[in-house]
Amino acid sequence: MTTYEPRIDGGVSDDERAWWKEAVVYQIYPRSFADSNGDGFGDLPGLINRLDYVSSLGADVIWLNPVYDSPQRDNGYDISDYQAIHDEYGTMADWEDLLSEIHAHDMKLVMDLVVNHTSIDHEWFQKSRQGDPEYEDYYIWREGDGDGPPNNWQSFFGGSAWTYDEEREAYYLHLYDTSQPDLNWENEAVRQDVFDTIEWWLEKGIDGFRMDVINLLSKADGLPDGDPDSEWVGSEHFIDGPRMEEYLEAMDEQVLSNYDVMTVGEMPQLGVDEAKSYTGTDGPLDMAFHFQHTKLDYAENQRWAIGEWDLQELKEITDRWQNGLAEEGWNAIYWENHDQPRVVSRYGDPVNYRRESAKLLGTFSLTLSGTPYIYQGQELGMTNSPWTSIADMRDIDAINHAKALLETDDYDEYTDIQDTISYRSRDNARTPMQWSPSENAGFTEGEPWIQLNPNYDTVNVGDAEDDPDSVLNYYRRLLDLRDSHDVLVYGDYCDLLPNHESVYTYTRTLDTNEGTERLLVVLNFFGDETTVEVPVEFETATLLLSNYDRDDDDPTTVTLAPYEARVYDLG
Numbered sequence: 223m224t225t226y227e228p229r230i231d232g233g234v235s236d237d238e239r240a241w242w243k244e245a246v247v248y249q250i251y252p253r254s255f256a257d258s259n260g261d262g263f264g265d266l267p268g269l270i271n272r273l274d275y276v277s278s279l280g281a282d283v284i285w286l287n288p289v290y291d292s293p294q295r296d297n298g299y300d301i302s303d304y305q306a307i308h309d310e311y312g313t314m315a316d317w318e319d320l321l322s323e324i325h326a327h328d329m330k331l332v333m334d335l336v337v338n339h340t341s342i343d344h345e346w347f348q349k350s351r352q353g354d355p356e357y358e359d360y361y362i363w364r365e366g367d368g369d370g371p372p373n374n375w376q377s378f379f380g381g382s383a384w385t386y387d388e389e390r391e392a393y394y395l396h397l398y399d400t401s402q403p404d405l406n407w408e409n410e411a412v413r414q415d416v417f418d419t420i421e422w423w424l425e426k427g428i429d430g431f432r433m434d435v436i437n438l439l440s441k442a443d444g445l446p447d448g449d450p451d452s453e454w455v456g457s458e459h460f461i462d463g464p465r466m467e468e469y470l471e472a473m474d475e476q477v478l479s480n481y482d483v484m485t486v487g488e489m490p491q492l493g494v495d496e497a498k499s500y501t502g503t504d505g506p507l508d509m510a511f512h513f514q515h516t517k518l519d520y521a522e523n524q525r526w527a528i529g530e531w532d533l534q535e536l537k538e539i540t541d542r543w544q545n546g547l548a549e550e551g552w553n554a555i556y557w558e559n560h561d562q563p564r565v566v567s568r569y570g571d572p573v574n575y576r577r578e579s580a581k582l583l584g585t586f587s588l589t590l591s592g593t594p595y596i597y598q599g600q601e602l603g604m605t606n607s608p609w610t611s612i613a614d615m616r617d618i619d620a621i622n623h624a625k626a627l628l629e630t631d632d633y634d635e636y637t638d639i640q641d642t643i644s645y646r647s648r649d650n651a652r653t654p655m656q657w658s659p660s661e662n663a664g665f666t667e668g669e670p671w672i673q674l675n676p677n678y679d680t681v682n683v684g685d686a687e688d689d690p691d692s693v694l695n696y697y698r699r700l701l702d703l704r705d706s707h708d709v710l711v712y713g714d715y716c717d718l719l720p721n722h723e724s725v726y727t728y729t730r731t732l733d734t735n736e737g738t739e740r741l742l743v744v745l746n747f748f749g750d751e752t753t754v755e756v757p758v759e760f761e762t763a764t765l766l767l768s769n770y771d772r773d774d775d776d777p778t779t780v781t782l783a784p785y786e787a788r789v790y791d792l793g
């Protein structure tokens with residue numbers, strides 16, 4: 223157990239303080255991080271070799287995507303054994319080395335917890351489909367409705383959420399791929415098995431869990447049909463379902479609360495009110511990922527359609543979450559993860575202002591209230607990749623959707639849908655980490671499991687290390703800034719110009735025993751120069767950080783270059 227050592231006096235009560243609020247999390251997708259044995263797959267020994275790099279960023283916590291035994295149909299989110307390491311990643315001994323090395327680097331390790339579903343290869347499912355009395359109710363089995371599935375629920379990856387199993391002669395529910403059957407949380411034995419698994423990992427000394435699609439555990443009684451027009455058909459009956467609170471509270475009471483760990487729930491379609499009850503003072507979790515800001519570039523609410531994004535919408539969403547959780551609950555701040563395309567390619571300009579916009583977007587994440595998450599490569603300003611054929615893609619989700627689109631009468635060939643598929647594919651986040659300009663970006667000496675982004679010759683760690691103006695070195699300054707300014711962790715947020723179309727500017731303010739700390743952030747989110755009057759009063763102002771070379775300390779009338787970001791200390 224780690225004991226908390228407060229960094230500041232006064233202003234913030236002991237109840238409010240927590241190490242996970244002061245932390246910056248670095249997310250590692252191990253399959254694409256570093257390959258040590260030339261088989262083309264990233265692995266745990268490769269990752270251990272790169273811990274100095276992660277620590278050099280100033281990260282406090284590593285969130286590791288699933289490394290459990292799995293047939294890898296959904297890259298490890300389809301688990302066949304919760305207590306074993308998938309052999310391409312290494313052995314349990316490698317994993318134990320990893321944990322102790324992370325701790326030796328003064329960082330913490332958060333593991334992925336995927337317990338809404340397992341793989342069909344899991345022993346529980348094998349026994350369940352055979353009707354083994356101990357396991358028959360471990361999954362959600364139903365008779366069909368006439369010739370069709372039991373209801374109209376859709377899988378997130380497309381198609382019906384039900385698959386007929388010849389052996390059991392019944393349908394099983396899978397809210398994701400057909401190889402990912404949903405566990406039946408109504409069954410107490412399932413809950414107990416999951417809680418035991420959680421405890422087993424906590425006993426090994428890990429520091430927390432990121433909980434995969436955790437607000438999907440409880441399904442409405444009777445599994446009624448969903449609104450056929452909704453974004454995800456059936457979701458009103460399986461998101462934040464009737465027994466959600468009960469399940470998470472039991473998990474917290476029986477296991478989590480016995481350890482000093484952090485928990486972050488991944489929660490599709492999460493709203494502020496639900497987040498408050500999940501993450502508030504009596505809530506079972508510390509924080510949760512919502513998705514509202516990741517949908518700004520959807521057209522007509524559709525993931526597989528691209529639309530123009532709007533800064534005012536980003537402000538509305540951010541204001542709602544920053545203010546909504548100011549008194550109760552805690553935010554998890556992120557742009558990227560292994561499911562999201564690269565943010566520079568979405569809300570920045572990957573062609574004309576790659577560096578500037580990557581730095582701007584980073585400044586935003588690292589100066590908001592909440593725990594910031596950085597996804598591997600984001601700190602380099604990595605961009606989306608060109609996906610010129612379906613054969614190059616690996617993401618089960620993108621491939622399923624591409625195939626479904628091509629089956630309609632609207633499209634004939636891949637080039638007709640390439641713009642959308644290549645922009646949205648989760649593979650964009652999964653191309654190998656770019657370590658150097660040498661072959662395969664220094665990721666592997668073999669054949670990489672997925673193609674590299676061809677820009678690795680210019681966007682890579684090696685070159686960025688040598689360049690004081692690189693995105694990487696700017697991220698280091700951002701993490702430093704956060705580390706040395708408690709106001710960035712505990713301060714109040716205030717949006718100064720909610721209606722401005724291109725500039726986003728806000729303050730963070732904290733009262734301490736030594737007086738009031740206040741920072742001002744000014745961000746030009748677009749590629750045109752713009753001059754803005756910032757409505758703020760202050761005695762002294764000092765420019766702490768900018769992504770341009772500036773020495774101007776006056777924040778009242780500011781002329782901002784394309785994608786310029788500035789952070790001032792308002793004394």
Ligand code: GLC
Nearest residue numbers: 296299336398434435560561
């Ligand atoms: C989460 C994961 C995603 C996975 C899905 C099903 O959204 O982040 O990668 O495919 O859950 O487990």
Ligand code: CA
Nearest residue numbers: 257259263265
């Ligand atoms: Ca390997």
